Amino acid sequence: MMPPTIELEGLEVQLGGRTILHGLTGVLKSRAIGLLGPNGAGKSTLINTLLGFHKPSKGSARVLGLDASANGKTLRELVGYMPENDSFIAKMSGVRFVRYMAEISGLPPDQAMERAHEAFVYVGLGEARYRPVGTYSLGMKQLAKLAQAIAHGPKVLILDEPTNGMDPPARKRLIELIREIREASDICLLLSSHLLRDVEETCDEVLILRNGKIASICNLVEERRANRKFLELETVGVEATFTAALETLGCECAIFGNGRIKVVMPDSVEIREVFKVAADRGVQIRRMNHRRDSLEDIFLNAMEQTGVADGRI
Amino acid sequence: MAVYKRKYNPYTGPLTATWPRFFVLTRYAFMDLFKSRFFVLLLILAIVPNLFFAGYIFIANNKTVQLLMQIRSAEFLSVETQYFIIIMMVQTNVAFLLNCWVGPVLISGDLTNGALPLFLSRPFSRADYVIGKLAVLGILLSAITWVPCLLLFGLQSGLARNGWIWSHLWMIVPIILCSAIWILMLSLISLAVSAWVKLRIVATGVIFISFFIPAGLGEMFNAIMGTYWGALLNFSYMFRIVVERGLRDPSRLLGLMGRHEIPVPAAWAVMICVCLFSLFILNARLRAREVVRG
Structure with missing residues (x-):
């Protein structure tokens, strides 16, 4: 295990x-x-x-x-580690920098070179791999850091x-x-x-x-x-009878006052059933937010x- | 991998042994150093004096050339321990200059851009890092100190004959031992200073200062207090004491104490203490994350 x-x-x-x-x-x-x-x-x-x-x-x-x-x-x-702050060797080209790090992780030089190229192409810096890392933009430096973190296959x-x-x-x-x-x-x-x-x-x-x-x-x-079905309702009408009816369907309800109700619905209940219960109880649904x-x-x-x-x- | 097949693949190949991985640092450092024309020029200049020393040994052992050059005094051209002391002093000073240039290059590049966490987040310790960098300076400074000195010793042995080698064989140990402590001290000072100040140019300046300022303070102390112990702060002088005593007589390498002179054990102790202090600084500064107290 x-x-x-x-x-x-x-x-x-x-x-x-x-x-x-x-x-x-x-x-x-x-x-x-x-x-x-x-x-x-x-x-x-x-x-x-x-x-x-x-x-x-x-x-x-x-x-x-x-x-x-x-x-x-x-x-x-x-472990492959991508630090938060700037971490690179400015004068080295991107691919050499990644190769260097891969070799320190234990890859033989030829394998490290191959993996460095693969990692650079993979992160989308293939075109810039021979440029010194110090000349990269901030986003490119982040990608170079990711390349060095994955090159040795952690x-x-x-x-x-x-x-x-x-x-x-x-x-x-x-x-x-x-x-x-x-x-x-x-x-x-x-x-x-x-x-x-x-x-x-x-x-x-x-x-x-x-x-x-x-x-x-x-x-x-x-x-x-x-929480696949999670409703936020704003209603006008008698909240207590409405929520009681919803609870008979298996919903969990919380009343927050001023007609605001939160409903957690089980998988078996569809939203149309909520509308039906509201209509039966004479409750108007002024706003409904359906989200998880x-x-x-x-x-x-x-x-x-x-x-x-x-x-x- | 073809570019159109961009996909992450885990690595399943072989791995190198753990212990020699510090050589990766050494190898890359040498590759970077030899890209610099200035470094290559410095290295050539550092080796040039050995050619003159070799020429001197050749002339000293060749009667025909002596006659052609109209040199009549044989004593003027004797190659004995004093000559090797001169070689050692010249080459160790050259080593100091080269060390001032190379040492900061090795570490400051890693520290200024915060690359240390990348090294240390791998199966690679701080000791591996320091050993990897020390190996660069060790190899480089050896190549211009004790290695050429031993080659010149071999040249003299080959040309002098008459059992010269057997009567001077003891010199090999002090040559290697004295060079080793000098190289170690220079390397550790330069790495410690570079780790401390981080900026390369500043580090070069501080390495210079770390040799000359203490020596000056030591002289002031001597003048004010009427003593000679202030010379302990003059590292070059300490090395000179060790070399001169070491090469004058092997039996006096670790024990001789002249009047009004720093004893040899004290000179060794100073150099060892400087090495330990440098290691202390390296231990404090070479960390993956700096912790601000308070």
């Missing part, structure tokens, strides 16, 4: 005399994990700890069953704010690439971002951090499945909560 992608057991990290991560505990089993949180929540610190750059002051962190502190070198053999791909500084088409292309990489192999993905859409489009499970604590661990696949519970809702909900025992919602 494959070990969980990430296991955290009371992980505490102190840097410069301050506690950055406060006893994180959680198990993330999905192949594509998103790391969300506002600035300063501890996302990059967690990634750096998983890479062995920071030693935990308490607890442990494991990636694919390997302890980040005790088995750091073995773990890093499996089992775990860690992407720290991959779409930073990219224009919308470039961002879309990068997100597509990440999804392709995920689907083309058995690679595990850990993507840190403060952009909810990036995480929503690429990840199956999300770990939300706030002030160095776990605000939420949420399985997006299950959430999407569970988005990551934004989950994120905002997690940010509003003051504390959750195990962080799972």
